Amino acid sequence: MKIAILGHGTVGSGVSKIIQNRQGDLVSNSLEIKYIYVRPNKVAENPLFTADYDQILNDDEVEVVVEVMGGLEPAKTMIIQALSHGKNVVTANKAVVARNIVEFNQVANQNNARFYFESAVGGGIPWIINLERALRIDQIDSIHGIFNGTSNYILDVMTKTGASFADVLKEAQDLGYAEADPSADIDGYDIENKLCISVDIAYNTFVQPGDELLKFGIRNITDQDIQYFKDQGWVVKLIGRSFRKDNRFSFVVEPTLYSPGEIEAGIHNNYNYVGLRGNTIGKLSFNGQGAGELPTAHALVQDILDLAAHTSHLYREFDQPLTLDNSLKLKNYVVRTSADISTYLAGYEFTKDGNYYHIDQIDTAKMHHIVAEIDRRNIDVFLACISRHRTRV
Amino acid sequence: MKIAILGHGTVGSGVSKIIQNRQGDLVSNSLEIKYIYVRPNKVAENPLFTADYDQILNDDEVEVVVEVMGGLEPAKTMIIQALSHGKNVVTANKAVVARNIVEFNQVANQNNARFYFESAVGGGIPWIINLERALRIDQIDSIHGIFNGTSNYILDVMTKTGASFADVLKEAQDLGYAEADPSADIDGYDIENKLCISVDIAYNTFVQPGDELLKFGIRNITDQDIQYFKDQGWVVKLIGRSFRKDNRFSFVVEPTLYSPGEIEAGIHNNYNYVGLRGNTIGKLSFNGQGAGELPTAHALVQDILDLAAHTSHLYREFDQPLTLDNSLKLKNYVVRTSADISTYLAGYEFTKDGNYYHIDQIDTAKMHHIVAEIDRRNIDVFLACISRHRTRV
Numbered sequence: 001m002k003i004a005i006l007g008h009g010t011v012g013s014g015v016s017k018i019i020q021n022r023q024g025d026l027v028s029n030s031l032e033i034k035y036i037y038v039r040p041n042k043v044a045e046n047p048l049f050t051a052d053y054d055q056i057l058n059d060d061e062v063e064v065v066v067e068v069m070g071g072l073e074p075a076k077t078m079i080i081q082a083l084s085h086g087k088n089v090v091t092a093n094k095a096v097v098a099r100n101i102v103e104f105n106q107v108a109n110q111n112n113a114r115f116y117f118e119s120a121v122g123g124g125i126p127w128i129i130n131l132e133r134a135l136r137i138d139q140i141d142s143i144h145g146i147f148n149g150t151s152n153y154i155l156d157v158m159t160k161t162g163a164s165f166a167d168v169l170k171e172a173q174d175l176g177y178a179e180a181d182p183s184a185d186i187d188g189y190d191i192e193n194k195l196c197i198s199v200d201i202a203y204n205t206f207v208q209p210g211d212e213l214l215k216f217g218i219r220n221i222t223d224q225d226i227q228y229f230k231d232q233g234w235v236v237k238l239i240g241r242s243f244r245k246d247n248r249f250s251f252v253v254e255p256t257l258y259s260p261g262e263i264e265a266g267i268h269n270n271y272n273y274v275g276l277r278g279n280t281i282g283k284l285s286f287n288g289q290g291a292g293e294l295p296t297a298h299a300l301v302q303d304i305l306d307l308a309a310h311t312s313h314l315y316r317e318f319d320q321p322l323t324l325d326n327s328l329k330l331k332n333y334v335v336r337t338s339a340d341i342s343t344y345l346a347g348y349e350f351t352k353d354g355n356y357y358h359i360d361q362i363d364t365a366k367m368h369h370i371v372a373e374i375d376r377r378n379i380d381v382f383l384a385c386i387s388r389h390r391t392r393v
Numbered sequence: 394m395k396i397a398i399l400g401h402g403t404v405g406s407g408v409s410k411i412i413q414n415r416q417g418d419l420v421s422n423s424l425e426i427k428y429i430y431v432r433p434n435k436v437a438e439n440p441l442f443t444a445d446y447d448q449i450l451n452d453d454e455v456e457v458v459v460e461v462m463g464g465l466e467p468a469k470t471m472i473i474q475a476l477s478h479g480k481n482v483v484t485a486n487k488a489v490v491a492r493n494i495v496e497f498n499q500v501a502n503q504n505n506a507r508f509y510f511e512s513a514v515g516g517g518i519p520w521i522i523n524l525e526r527a528l529r530i531d532q533i534d535s536i537h538g539i540f541n542g543t544s545n546y547i548l549d550v551m552t553k554t555g556a557s558f559a560d561v562l563k564e565a566q567d568l569g570y571a572e573a574d575p576s577a578d579i580d581g582y583d584i585e586n587k588l589c590i591s592v593d594i595a596y597n598t599f600v601q602p603g604d605e606l607l608k609f610g611i612r613n614i615t616d617q618d619i620q621y622f623k624d625q626g627w628v629v630k631l632i633g634r635s636f637r638k639d640n641r642f643s644f645v646v647e648p649t650l651y652s653p654g655e656i657e658a659g660i661h662n663n664y665n666y667v668g669l670r671g672n673t674i675g676k677l678s679f680n681g682q683g684a685g686e687l688p689t690a691h692a693l694v695q696d697i698l699d700l701a702a703h704t705s706h707l708y709r710e711f712d713q714p715l716t717l718d719n720s721l722k723l724k725n726y727v728v729r730t731s732a733d734i735s736t737y738l739a740g741y742e743f744t745k746d747g748n749y750y751h752i753d754q755i756d757t758a759k760m761h762h763i764v765a766e767i768d769r770r771n772i773d774v775f776l777a778c779i780s781r782h783r784t785r786v
Contacts, residue, residue, distance in 0.1 A: 014673075018530060018673055124673075124674045124675060124677065125677065126523055126526060126527075126677075129526075130519055130523070133519060133522075133695060134519075134691075136695070136698050137411060137691055137694055137695065137698070138691070235654075260653035260654050260658070261628075261653050261658060261659055261661075262659055263656060263659035263660065263680060264659075265653070265654060265659060266654055266655055266656035266657075266658060266659045267656065268654075271676075275680075278691075279687075280407075280411055280517075280687040280688065280690065280691045281517045281681065281682070281687075281688055281691045282517060282681065282682040282685075282687070282688050283664075283680075283681060283682070284517065284518065284519075284679070284680070284681040284682075285679070285680045285681065286677070286678070286679055286680075287656060287668075287676075287677070287678045287679075287680070288674065288675065288676060288677040288678065289674065289675040289676070289677075292675075294672075294673040294674070294675070295673065295674055295675050297673065298527075298530055298531070298671075298673045298674045301530055302526060302529070302530065305529050305530070309704075309705065311702075311704050312702065312704075
């Protein structure tokens with residue numbers, strides 16, 4: 001099966017390596033990279049390189065287009081073009097999938113092509129395939145996890161060393177874990193994309209990334225916060241989670257506090273952790289490399305092998321109308337701020353410990369609304385959800 | 394697709410429930426249970442019940458035989474008969490699979506039938522399918538996990554409550570988690586079966602359960618041991634693990650000590666945890682329900698759906714000759730015994746703390762050999778491997 005790769009950064013190189021090394025049992029001679037689409041100034045470097053996308057689109061031998069350029073455009077247009085030419089598309093691009101999953105799916109169907117995106121969520125973790133397989137049998141009513149390795153790395157190093165957020169972010173950037181503009185990783189946008197895709201599949205609906213989806217990242221966390229949580233017996237993780245009840249669902253990205261002995265507290269470095277709950281399979285979760293050249297490339301090649309083996313993925317219309325409702329469950333929160341937020345908390349049980357408010361049984365929408373108010377007044381604020389109810393000491 | 398179920402215990406009933414409820418997306422009207430094979434005295438209870446296996450074997454409409462009787466015979470004979478009649482077989486029976494995987498595979502191939510056993514390892518966890526998928530691309534050189542929920546439940550309750558082994562075992566038996574004869578769960582035989590099957594697939598070899606595979610269970614553990622480990626900052630788990638290097642592999646079932654903050658320490662109750670390491674995917678692990686009516690039935694139905702969808706599982710000959718070698722790696726161990734074992738430990742660094750010996754950098758084969766010697770002398774003994782190297786305090 002002949003393949004064109006769009007983009008030759010880290011992940012694209014990984015795909016080339018895996019296909020060319022042919023170590024595994026099924027990566028046989030039947031897979032061949034015919035083109036690698038690059039910028040015009042690069043074309044001379046490698047006989048496979050081309051900057052002429054029409055050449056790829058019009059080559060009937062090319063059965064699979066692997067999109068690993070990232071970004072919204074021209075990725076979206078090029079994916080649509082490939083599908084319109086009846087070519088299967090495999091992508092690692094979570095941002096473009098989260099926004100266009102319905103359209104990609106429709107164009108693929110109209111042209112008898114397949115659109116697969118295992119590597120877009122959870123990197124090397126076979127999350128999408130297993131979510132889809134569970135859905136062959138189960139209703140899935142809950143998705144949660146550590147969907148972003150960079151933020152997990154930052155929080156883990158801060159916890160282990162006591163270093164400041166700025167210093168650890170700088171280190172993560174030097175290691176190549178974090179981008180020069182770290183916003184996608186530390187403000188929750190990357191997790192939002194991945195949770196949108198997961199929720200779309202799990203609930204057979206379409207949730208667009210956007211401001212109505214609650215996100216609170218780790219930009220404001222301090223080493224004092226980490227130490228305070230540690231003193232209380234907690235480790236903090238940046239979590240995405242969604243829960244469905246009937247035709248309503250919650251969706252939130254927020255720092256969450258775990259006790260050692262909870263599984264999330266054992267997810268270190270830049271590992272990802274993603275889980276679901278189904279009506280017969282129960283709780284099922286996955287831990288693995290959420291990014292990186294070879295793990296992400298591994299997931300892309302899995303999609304290619306499924307195409308080669310004619311293994312169909314779950315078909316979804318993404319057409320179930322559901323209502324976003326972040327007041328479905330009451331949780332306990334800790335909010336650190338130098339503002340006096342007592343008036344906001346009228347009617348809720350809370351205690352104050354220095355600048356740390358411990359608030360009981362408040363819904364996520366209300367909690368984020370209060371914190372957004374404080375933030376709007378340019379006062380320092382950080383929030384974290386408590387994973388389990390604990391009796392306050 | 395018409396199905397015959399052999400046995401109507403807990404798991405068999407679960408399969409009936411899932412197929413008859415048809416909640417999920419792909420469990421469609423195309424699946425139908427035509428027969429349930431039961432003892433002659435039960436036949437009158439349900440129109441699907443039959444005690445006549447020839448009726449099933451000779452009914453060309455039956456495409457899948459689901460074996461959930463358990464035990465070695467008549468399960469083995471009946472599986473072979475079904476495959477010989479060209480029927481696909483799906484089974485949850487780890488004991489019969491571990492011993493006969495090569496023969497079942499051969500008979501299936503000769504008769505153009507499929508033999509699937511997802512539910513035999515890890516219960517509801519989609520372990521086999523993901524191990525096989527990873528192997529399409531990767532070399533896998535390491536398998537490890539908490540493969541037995543009953544022993545994990547016993548250790549977890551002992552850790553949380555301080556209760557004695559005998560009391561918690563009794564409770565597990567009352568809850569139906571443990572059998573009247575608990576040996577398979579507490580002495581490591583169940584884990585041995587599951588690790589054999591995993592290793593067979595991972596390394597494309599055939600490892601028979603037997604005495605040369607090192608197993609040390611939790612029968613001898615005391616509440617004092619649990620407290621001692623807790624005081625040292627450890628939680629104990631019963632682990633199966635195997636590691637391959639070139640044409641040699643290790644294979645051991647043994648109690649292992651984890652610090653809170655290691656992921657294994659976060660696996661509670663009767664959950665299972667299984668993991669692999671591959672050359673491009675890296676470390677990948679799964680956590681979920683390792684037993685129980687619906688999770689196990691879910692895994693069986695996944696196999697049936699793969700048959701219905703013509704999704705092929707990985708083909709293995711199980712013919713790689715590998716040598717068992719449990720001296721491949723040096724580990725640190727804790728051994729509790731009232732015997733004086735100093736002479737056995739000549740040449741190794743160790744310290745003694747009451748009845749607890751802390752031994753550094755000893756290979757697994759040697760350590761188990763010493764403990765077997767003590768056991769043979771009818772002196773109390775318990776051993777636990779330390780998961781990570783720590784500097785002794």
